[in-house]
Amino acid sequence: MSTSDxxxxxxxxxxxxxxxxxxxxxxxxxxxWVTTTNHKDIGTLYLWFSLLMFFxxxxxxxxxxxxxxxxxxxxxxxxxxxxxxxxxxIVMIFGVVMPAFVGLANWMIPMxxxxxxxxxxxxxxxxxxxxxxxxxxxLSTLFMDSGGPAGGWTLYxxxxxxxxxxxxxxxxxxxxxxxxxxxxxxxxxxxIFNMRAPGMTFMKMPMFVWTWxxxxxxxxxxxxxxAGAVTMLLTDRYFGTSFxxxxxxxxxxxxxxxxxxxxxxxxYILILPAFGIVSSIIPxxxxxxLFGYDSMVYATASIAFLSFIVWAHHMFTxxxxxxxxxFFMFSTMMISVPTGVKxxxxxxxxxxxxxxxxxxxxFSIGFVIMFxxxxxxxxxxxxTPADIQYHDTYFVVAHFHYVLVPGAIYSLMAATYYWLxxxxxxxxxEKLGKMHFWISTIFVNVLFFPMxxxxxxxxxxRIPDYSLQFADWNMIATIGAFGFGFSQLMFVYIIVKxxxxxxxxTDEVWEGARGLEWTVASPAPYHTFETAPVINPDxxxx
Amino acid sequence: MTSNxxxxxxxxxxxxxxxxxxxxxxGALNMPKGVTEISNEVHTLHMxxxxxxxxxxxAVFSVMIVSMFLHRKSRGVKxxxxxxxxxxxxxxxxxxxVILIAMAIPAARVLIKMEDFSDSELSIKVxxxxxxxxxxxxxxxxxxxxxxxxxxxxxxxxxxxxxLEYYFPxxxxxxxxxxxxxxxxxxxxxxxxxxxxxxxxxxxxxxxxWVQDLAIKKDAIPGFINENWALIEEPGIYRxxxxxxxxxxxxxxxVVVRAVPQEEFDAWVADQKLAMASRVDDSExxxxxxxxxxxxxxxxxANCASCHQAEGQGIPGMxxxxxxxxxxxxxxxxxxxxxxxxxxxxxxxxxxxxLSDADIAAVITYQRNAFGNGTGDSLQPSQVQSLRTGMTAxxxxxxxxxxxxxxxxxxxxxxx
Numbered sequence: 001m002s003t004s005d006x007x008x009x010x011x012x013x014x015x016x017x018x019x020x021x022x023x024x025x026x027x028x029x030x031x032x033w034v035t036t037t038n039h040k041d042i043g044t045l046y047l048w049f050s051l052l053m054f055f056x057x058x059x060x061x062x063x064x065x066x067x068x069x070x071x072x073x074x075x076x077x078x079x080x081x082x083x084x085x086x087x088x089x090i091v092m093i094f095g096v097v098m099p100a101f102v103g104l105a106n107w108m109i110p111m112x113x114x115x116x117x118x119x120x121x122x123x124x125x126x127x128x129x130x131x132x133x134x135x136x137x138x139l140s141t142l143f144m145d146s147g148g149p150a151g152g153w154t155l156y157x158x159x160x161x162x163x164x165x166x167x168x169x170x171x172x173x174x175x176x177x178x179x180x181x182x183x184x185x186x187x188x189x190x191x192i193f194n195m196r197a198p199g200m201t202f203m204k205m206p207m208f209v210w211t212w213x214x215x216x217x218x219x220x221x222x223x224x225x226x227a228g229a230v231t232m233l234l235t236d237r238y239f240g241t242s243f244x245x246x247x248x249x250x251x252x253x254x255x256x257x258x259x260x261x262x263x264x265x266x267x268y269i270l271i272l273p274a275f276g277i278v279s280s281i282i283p284x285x286x287x288x289x290l291f292g293y294d295s296m297v298y299a300t301a302s303i304a305f306l307s308f309i310v311w312a313h314h315m316f317t318x319x320x321x322x323x324x325x326x327f328f329m330f331s332t333m334m335i336s337v338p339t340g341v342k343x344x345x346x347x348x349x350x351x352x353x354x355x356x357x358x359x360x361x362x363f364s365i366g367f368v369i370m371f372x373x374x375x376x377x378x379x380x381x382x383x384t385p386a387d388i389q390y391h392d393t394y395f396v397v398a399h400f401h402y403v404l405v406p407g408a409i410y411s412l413m414a415a416t417y418y419w420l421x422x423x424x425x426x427x428x429x430e431k432l433g434k435m436h437f438w439i440s441t442i443f444v445n446v447l448f449f450p451m452x453x454x455x456x457x458x459x460x461x462r463i464p465d466y467s468l469q470f471a472d473w474n475m476i477a478t479i480g481a482f483g484f485g486f487s488q489l490m491f492v493y494i495i496v497k498x499x500x501x502x503x504x505x506t507d508e509v510w511e512g513a514r515g516l517e518w519t520v521a522s523p524a525p526y527h528t529f530e531t532a533p534v535i536n537p538d539x540x541x542x
Numbered sequence: 543m544t545s546n547x548x549x550x551x552x553x554x555x556x557x558x559x560x561x562x563x564x565x566x567x568x569g570a571l572n573m574p575k576g577v578t579e580i581s582n583e584v585h586t587l588h589m590x591x592x593x594x595x596x597x598x599x600x601a602v603f604s605v606m607i608v609s610m611f612l613h614r615k616s617r618g619v620k621x622x623x624x625x626x627x628x629x630x631x632x633x634x635x636x637x638x639x640v641i642l643i644a645m646a647i648p649a650a651r652v653l654i655k656m657e658d659f660s661d662s663e664l665s666i667k668v669x670x671x672x673x674x675x676x677x678x679x680x681x682x683x684x685x686x687x688x689x690x691x692x693x694x695x696x697x698x699x700x701x702x703x704x705x706l707e708y709y710f711p712x713x714x715x716x717x718x719x720x721x722x723x724x725x726x727x728x729x730x731x732x733x734x735x736x737x738x739x740x741x742x743x744x745x746x747x748x749x750x751x752w753v754q755d756l757a758i759k760k761d762a763i764p765g766f767i768n769e770n771w772a773l774i775e776e777p778g779i780y781r782x783x784x785x786x787x788x789x790x791x792x793x794x795x796x797v798v799v800r801a802v803p804q805e806e807f808d809a810w811v812a813d814q815k816l817a818m819a820s821r822v823d824d825s826e827x828x829x830x831x832x833x834x835x836x837x838x839x840x841x842x843x844a845n846c847a848s849c850h851q852a853e854g855q856g857i858p859g860m861x862x863x864x865x866x867x868x869x870x871x872x873x874x875x876x877x878x879x880x881x882x883x884x885x886x887x888x889x890x891x892x893x894x895x896x897l898s899d900a901d902i903a904a905v906i907t908y909q910r911n912a913f914g915n916g917t918g919d920s921l922q923p924s925q926v927q928s929l930r931t932g933m934t935a936x937x938x939x940x941x942x943x944x945x946x947x948x949x950x951x952x953x954x955x956x957x958x
Contacts, residue, residue: 146860291625317761352609372603385587441655454709457573
């Protein structure tokens with residue numbers, strides 16, 4: 001890497017300092033991973049776990065798309081199809097995007113704020129190790145006589161109560177996933193509040209730290225609500241209560257209100273850390289400071305606040321009173337204002353920079369463009385009268401896949417390429433990385449763009465078979481799905497190749513990189529910032 | 543070298559998009575305008591917000607593209623060092639706000655109109671069942687069930703091997719030719735030029751009654767009654783679907799609305815009243831065994847076969863077999879109770895409201911004699927009628943508790 005024109009203050013950390021601390025290194029063998037309390041090890045575990053789950057959830061998506069390749073039912077029974085749509089969502093949300101962001105938080109937040117580790121290292125170990133067990137329980141339902149959950153990831157009663165004995169297993173697994181996430185979130189909040197290096201004020205924190213702080217609050221506020229909702233389902237099913245049964249004086253719509261009071265902030269849990277990642281990467285490769293840092297922070301906080309008062313826009317067809325429909329339409333439209341601010345800020349950061357287009361930058365630009373497409377279709381969905389036509393069609397499927405796949409997933413890929421040299425000490429294969437980006441981007445659009453068309457033309461979601469009018473676009477989408485799915489094997493190959501070796505990375509790695517994580521050695525030593533770095537008012541930390 | 547990768551990728555992206563356009567039918571790309579005043583207004587709103595989004599997208603993406611072209615390091619530019627501007631920030635907060643208000647006002651106006659259920663001239667109650675609709679004309683007392691037409695039901699079974707393109711040709715997307723999964727046995731007949739009020743509810747799980755051409759979609763929720771309305775000007779057939787996941791056959795409960803002139807509608811209502819009277823006669827007369835079996839086969843294929851399968855073999859672990867089952871070869875009372883009341887906590891739903899006494903007698907007789915069950919039993923509609931009244935008379939409406947009181951039923955009919 002050539003010399004940078006950005007001044008870097010190397011805080012107190014000395015790289016060779018660690019040579020005296022060999023006894024602090026990782027324990028040998030497999031037990032290292034079971035008993036570890038090291039934030040980097042736990043971050044690595046989270047990231048590998050979510051990569052594995054990405055392929056499991058992706059395989060489920062391919063079952064769905066294979067069945068939808070042609071009209072008629074060729075491959076799977078409709079019940080199994082419904083299990084696939086349900087588990088695909090649960091795996092991708094709770095098993096891929098959330099753990100991957102927690103993994104990044106584990107790796108990067110202590111290094112970004114100059115902390116030696118997370119505030120509660122043992123809790124950290126638990127929050128990870130609960131997850132593989134929870135998902136084993138969840139996925140084992142597929143092998144039970146009654147089959148996996150097939151009522152949709154939204155678990156609406158009364159349908160969800162028709163599930164066989166696997167119901168209890170699913171609820172149990174959801175509870176554990178929730179506990180894992182809440183513990184992770186508490187740890188992140190505690191770390192950010194208590195472990196910042198002296199001089200690292202809130203407004204000097206990188207955007208990734210800010211977005212995660214806000215996300216952690218969303219998690220703590222909403223996951224217990226979700227846990228309450230599924231517990232009520234459990235007692236309705238097994239203990240004779242009637243929370244959601246009209247025949248017993250309950251209210252099935254109340255479940256939807258409670259669910260979406262969790263579910264909508266959850267959407268932002270899946271995207272706010274992505275905003276943070278992109279806000280770190282674009283300035284690096286534009287070689288220019290992030291435009292409007294302060295307004296980015298306020299916009300993130302506004303989005304988080306608004307996310308609590310828009311939930312019922314998922315329920316416009318449930319027969320809400322007119323006043324409710326109007327309120328939720330207006331509040332939903334409001335969200336586009338702070339979200340727009342973010343997009344404009346990224347564009348302004350690029351403007352008059354000196355850009356290069358390494359793989360992380362390509363994925364970040366892909367994120368901004370395709371997330372914006374998903375955001376704009378979200379604005380269309382906010383218009384209640386039109387939403388009554390869009391609701392529960394493939395238009396909605398297209399919308400949330402645009403914000404989650406070339407949105408959240410792209411940000412994760414960008415983050416992986418961006419920080420991989422810091423994690424492994426080796427550069428990844430840039431040419432393969434770019435190929436991965438371009439192949440993915442072509443196929444992801446072939447996959448999801450046609451869904452707008454079939455949705456507008458009237459194809460409902462969650463159906464295993466469809467009218468002939470939708471045949472062409474479904475076939476195209478399936479081709480895109482298989483192309484996108486298999487091209488992700490490249491991603492694994494590139495990561496493994498980089499872990500094994502490659503061109504040595506410098507400490508700074510990227511020419512325009514800013515922030516404390518680039519002041520430590522590559523690969524990052526097992527312990528960093530055991531002595532807090534000195535942060536002066538003019539130290540560049542973001 | 544690496545910029546070559548990008549160039550090739552961009553080129554192939556463009557090339558890939560070209561044939562896609564030629565391949566697919568453009569008619570299927572957008573929301574149809576529909577046939578009511580409301581559906582047209584909704585379509586107008588949809589197009590307006592779509593153009594606003596396209597404009598915003600074009601503006602933002604052009605700035606990005608220009609920037610990516612001009613402000614790249616390979617052109618030797620030096621990065622600027624500005625990183626904030628209060629003026630710019632205020633502008634790009636206020637301008638979107640103004641656009642939003644401009645969108646919100648017409649949207650609110652249409653919404654208020656959609657929610658005005660007053661002055662309706664005809665009321666139809668629409669009840670969702672797994673997986674059919676029941677229509678009750680509250681003004682004339684006509685009522686019937688409506689479900690996927692049987693030839694579609696055959697064609698859509700796994701491994702049916704029916705050439706869909708041949709049997710259900712789909713040349714014109716908006717015309718009548720494309721009917722696969724879009725035809726029902728009994729269509730909902732409505733008069734044109736009348737404001738029709740729909741009342742939506744459900745007998746089991748949540749469904750959603752959606753007819754795109756009328757721009758109406760409302761959830762059918764057990765224990766709730768939701769309102770909706772439509773005023774159709776043009777006679778015609780308008781097809782819709784269930785839009786809320788409602789279990790295994792969610793994809794197979796279409797809606798067909800046939801709008802006809804008032805005189806035709808009146809004549810149809812009169813016919814329906816006659817037909818209903820004859821169905822009452824069916825329940826009272828004595829049936830032959832063979833007659834019951836053959837009628838029962840039709841009822842079975844239409845109502846039972848999608849879970850218990852055409853040959854009664856069921857799906858192991860999911861849907862119990864009828865062939866050789868304890869219920870279908872054991873006590874006829876238990877068999878009848880299972881069909882009438884369903885099995886709580888499973889997908890076996892209650893058929894007591896869905897099927898007439900004659901249908902129930904026929905299907906039970908069929909199940910007890912087909913699939914090698916060969917019990918030789920036959921059940922008369924009149925017996926069903928007396929049993930049905932007897933069953934509800936002793937402890938009112940709590941039918942599920944009656945099932946619970948017979949634990950042996952749960953063990954061999956349930957999904958568990």
